[in-house]
Amino acid sequence: MLESLRGNLLEDLHSHELRVVIISARGPVFSSGHNLKELTSAQGREYHTKVFDTCAEVMTLIQDLPVPVIAMVNGIATAAGCQLVASCDVAVATETSTFATPGVNVGLFCSTPAVAIGRAVPRKVAMEMLITGTPISAHNALLHGLISRVVPEERLEEETLAIARRVCQASRSVVALGKATFQRQMAQGRDAAYATASKVMVDNLALRDGQEGIRAFIEKRRPVWSNTEEKAHD
Missing domain, CATH: 3.90.226.10 (2-enoyl-CoA Hydratase; Chain A, domain 1)
Known part of the structure; x- marks a missing residue:
């Protein structure tokens, strides 16, 4: 099994x-x-x-x-x-x-x-x-x-x-990033956890789906998520 x-x-x-x-x-x-x-x-x-x-x-x-x-x-x-x-x-x-x-x-x-x-x-x-x-x-x-x-x-x-x-209904890449970050920061002390999470929030904003979700909210429409795995970019 x-x-x-x-x-x-x-x-x-x-x-x-x-x-x-x-x-x-x-x-x-x-x-x-x-x-x-x-x-x-x-x-x-x-x-x-x-x-x-x-x-x-x-x-x-x-x-x-x-x-x-x-x-x-x-x-x-x-x-x-x-x-x-x-x-x-x-x-x-x-x-x-x-x-x-x-x-x-x-x-x-x-x-x-x-x-x-x-x-x-x-x-x-x-x-x-x-x-x-x-x-x-x-x-x-x-x-x-x-x-x-x-x-x-x-x-x-x-x-x-x-x-x-x-x-x-959520973005796969955003959920994947969030889950991995949650696991990592839970094993860290408070200050290190905030440092990790803050960096990942910035990485999340660099994702295509991060920006798409914000635009969709502002434009009052449903977001159109990407169908493939994506990486954060500068």
């Missing part, structure tokens, strides 16, 4: 037509994380290293994609499944969905899920999830910032697609 996701994401990374990615699942489980049968000592350290390296690559690819990635969650998201939700740019979940990092209960602390979860929710919330393994509800996940929206099950696809359509 991880290798399949990685392959799809690598294809998406080089697609100039893609505008948004939605990750979803069928059945009562969004993702239960790693298959514990693959993590016994019989598989060996080399195989275990491959599993977690691949997992880290998938989570990193999600954040490095130039388009937003939306998790559409209906059911249980545990361990690496919870990590997957935390790694996505937006997450819409049904009211009955739950989220957990229960590895501690089977002697395998969820250290890799903690990387994404610890960057998505307050530290003490993350630690409580990690050290107790207790699931949290969709509403608590929303409260703490793990997901962005909670909806009734019958409206899950409708609400998710509505967000995706809004993304598609």
